Amino acid sequence: MSxxxxxxxxxxxxxxxxxxLEREFPQMHAGGRSYHLEAVGPLSARMxxxxxxxxxxxxxxVSGPSMMALADLVLYAAIxxxxxxxxxxxxxxxSFNFLxxxxxxxxxxxxxxxxxxxxxAVGEVAIASRGSDDLxxxxxxTYSIPxx
Amino acid sequence: MSxxxxxxxxxxxxxxxxxxLEREFPQMHAGGRSYHLEAVGPLSARMxxxxxxxxxxxxxxVSGPSMMALADLVLYAAIxxxxxxxxxxxxxxxSFNFLxxxxxxxxxxxxxxxxxxxxxAVGEVAIASRGSDDLxxxxxxTYSIPxx
Amino acid sequence: MSxxxxxxxxxxxxxxxxxxLEREFPQMHAGGRSYHLEAVGPLSARMxxxxxxxxxxxxxxVSGPSMMALADLVLYAAIxxxxxxxxxxxxxxxSFNFLxxxxxxxxxxxxxxxxxxxxxAVGEVAIASRGSDDLxxxxxxTYSIPxx
Amino acid sequence: MSxxxxxxxxxxxxxxxxxxLEREFPQMHAGGRSYHLEAVGPLSARMxxxxxxxxxxxxxxVSGPSMMALADLVLYAAIxxxxxxxxxxxxxxxSFNFLxxxxxxxxxxxxxxxxxxxxxAVGEVAIASRGSDDLxxxxxxTYSIPxx
Numbered sequence: 001m002s003x004x005x006x007x008x009x010x011x012x013x014x015x016x017x018x019x020x021l022e023r024e025f026p027q028m029h030a031g032g033r034s035y036h037l038e039a040v041g042p043l044s045a046r047m048x049x050x051x052x053x054x055x056x057x058x059x060x061x062v063s064g065p066s067m068m069a070l071a072d073l074v075l076y077a078a079i080x081x082x083x084x085x086x087x088x089x090x091x092x093x094x095s096f097n098f099l100x101x102x103x104x105x106x107x108x109x110x111x112x113x114x115x116x117x118x119x120x121a122v123g124e125v126a127i128a129s130r131g132s133d134d135l136x137x138x139x140x141x142t143y144s145i146p147x148x
Numbered sequence: 149m150s151x152x153x154x155x156x157x158x159x160x161x162x163x164x165x166x167x168x169l170e171r172e173f174p175q176m177h178a179g180g181r182s183y184h185l186e187a188v189g190p191l192s193a194r195m196x197x198x199x200x201x202x203x204x205x206x207x208x209x210v211s212g213p214s215m216m217a218l219a220d221l222v223l224y225a226a227i228x229x230x231x232x233x234x235x236x237x238x239x240x241x242x243s244f245n246f247l248x249x250x251x252x253x254x255x256x257x258x259x260x261x262x263x264x265x266x267x268x269a270v271g272e273v274a275i276a277s278r279g280s281d282d283l284x285x286x287x288x289x290t291y292s293i294p295x296x
Numbered sequence: 297m298s299x300x301x302x303x304x305x306x307x308x309x310x311x312x313x314x315x316x317l318e319r320e321f322p323q324m325h326a327g328g329r330s331y332h333l334e335a336v337g338p339l340s341a342r343m344x345x346x347x348x349x350x351x352x353x354x355x356x357x358v359s360g361p362s363m364m365a366l367a368d369l370v371l372y373a374a375i376x377x378x379x380x381x382x383x384x385x386x387x388x389x390x391s392f393n394f395l396x397x398x399x400x401x402x403x404x405x406x407x408x409x410x411x412x413x414x415x416x417a418v419g420e421v422a423i424a425s426r427g428s429d430d431l432x433x434x435x436x437x438t439y440s441i442p443x444x
Numbered sequence: 445m446s447x448x449x450x451x452x453x454x455x456x457x458x459x460x461x462x463x464x465l466e467r468e469f470p471q472m473h474a475g476g477r478s479y480h481l482e483a484v485g486p487l488s489a490r491m492x493x494x495x496x497x498x499x500x501x502x503x504x505x506v507s508g509p510s511m512m513a514l515a516d517l518v519l520y521a522a523i524x525x526x527x528x529x530x531x532x533x534x535x536x537x538x539s540f541n542f543l544x545x546x547x548x549x550x551x552x553x554x555x556x557x558x559x560x561x562x563x564x565a566v567g568e569v570a571i572a573s574r575g576s577d578d579l580x581x582x583x584x585x586t587y588s589i590p591x592x
Contacts, residue, residue, distance in 0.1 A: 069213035095243040095391050097418045099411040115395040122393050245566050247559040263543040270541050365509035391539040
């Protein structure tokens with residue numbers, strides 16, 4: 001970490017990350033667009049998830065797998081924006097605490113990288129329902145960064 | 149645990165669990181049927197995931213979120229079969245280690261409950277590609293069981 | 297959560313929590329005092345760990361188990377301060393990401409509760425070397441709160 | 445994994461691993477010997493923990509941190525035995541589910557490696573009280589293997 005200066009980050013703009021994701025991950029839009037990257041920053045990213053019928057569970061709550069996909073995507077976007085498209089990070093570990101049942105509304109996920117090393121990146125994600133400060137899910141993830 | 153005798157488990161048959169899931173979780177088939185519960189047993193369950201285009205990622209690998217949904221579903225089915233449909237368990241924690249990239253083939257998930265208490269159930273899931281013994285993903289999960 | 301107002305928290309003062317820990321957990325000082333609770337607040341607590349020879353590993357780094365004990369203790373203190381000594385929370389899950397090797401110096405752990413429900417509390421801990429902002433370890437924990 | 449044949453594993457004998465741990469980790473015996481490596485095998489290891497006063501908690505139960513140290517040590521030993529002392533693996537992630545309160549007795553930990561790659565090793569540990577089959581703790585861990 002000692003050689004990474006936050007002032008150099010991120011190395012990709014929001015538009016560049018969006019272009020990359022469109023090109024390389026069209027599957028993230030399977031079933032209709034619902035994951036929207038809103039911002040990238042130094043060691044961070046923010047993604048919105050609009051809710052569709054297919055994300056809901058009995059009782060009108062957003063499904064766990066939808067939130068898990070959201071967490072993985074926003075962490076991936078944060079790493080991509082901050083290391084550039086030179087290497088494709090591979091998810092090695094994801095851990096989730098489900099805190100409250102979200103209502104049938106959109107979600108906002110804020111990712112923050114806790115470590116951005118040469119071989120591993122680790123980050124956390126806080127997910128809340130839109131317009132609320134109460135977290136519905138907290139996640140941590142580890143990604144392996146292939147050799148250049 | 150002291151009052152649960154394995155000989156009393158599971159309390160629901162495979163057909164009963166399948167009926168329950170069809171009725172209560174039609175969303176698990178959103179986009180087409182791919183998750184198939186194959187067996188339930190004492191503190192255990194097995195589920196198959198057929199792969200569809202929407203589950204794939206660049207390079208022809210099954211996506212992480214598809215495997216996470218599979219792990220959550222098979223653990224839920226194992227708990228349901230072993231405590232009965234009296235209460236709906238709620239996922240509180242899921243943790244995943246992604247071990248190898250699966251090929252573009254179906255997956256088999258074996259769930260085993262490590263604890264089945266009155267308030268909490270904890271289990272692990274081993275996921276392999278069909279016809280292979282090498283694990284592609286290992287998961288653990290904790291579920292909160294509401295008061296009767 | 298809806299009935300807990302942050303303005304009512306914590307329900308125990310730092311002195312009360314310290315008294316309780318001295319009385320109920322003398323083992324936390326086995327081998328010599330090194331864990332010092334410094335503050336409790338609404339859904340939070342801070343604990344310092346002085347380093348002793350027995351906490352070190354080859355290369356002069358603080359051992360993982362010392363950090364794990366620190367994380368568990370500070371989360372426990374945060375819960376205790378915020379629910380009171382009416383019930384003894386039981387650790388059900390702890391998950392750690394080790395981010396950088398700490399030097400042979402003391403550590404500071406900041407705990408924040410993400411959820412304080414009637415049955416479960418969930419929190420996260422950020423651990424840094426004293427005088428540094430770089431995290432050496434990040435932890436999340438879940439605690440079961442027995443019925444009153 | 446494709447190049448590692450189980451018939452070649454482990455690459456170190458129990459005596460060699462014990463010698464290495466004595467030499468490189470004398471701190472594991474701080475406060476008195478209680479962790480005893482009993483066996484190493486292909487992708488596996490077994491370690492016993494004798495209980496001492498300093499490992500106990502109120503109610504006569506073995507402390508969580510003692511079990512966490514045990515899990516970390518037995519996974520480390522399993523990796524060491526199977527890759528040899530050429531590189532020192534570094535713990536990057538540990539995740540624990542505490543399943544039952546152990547009594548005031550010794551523990552046995554069985555480690556199994558789920559993946560032994562060139563850069564990462566992942567394993568799980570099952571901990572039970574001596575003479576019992578009921579797990580008291582289940583852990584998973586990830587270790588980074590430095591370049592040769």
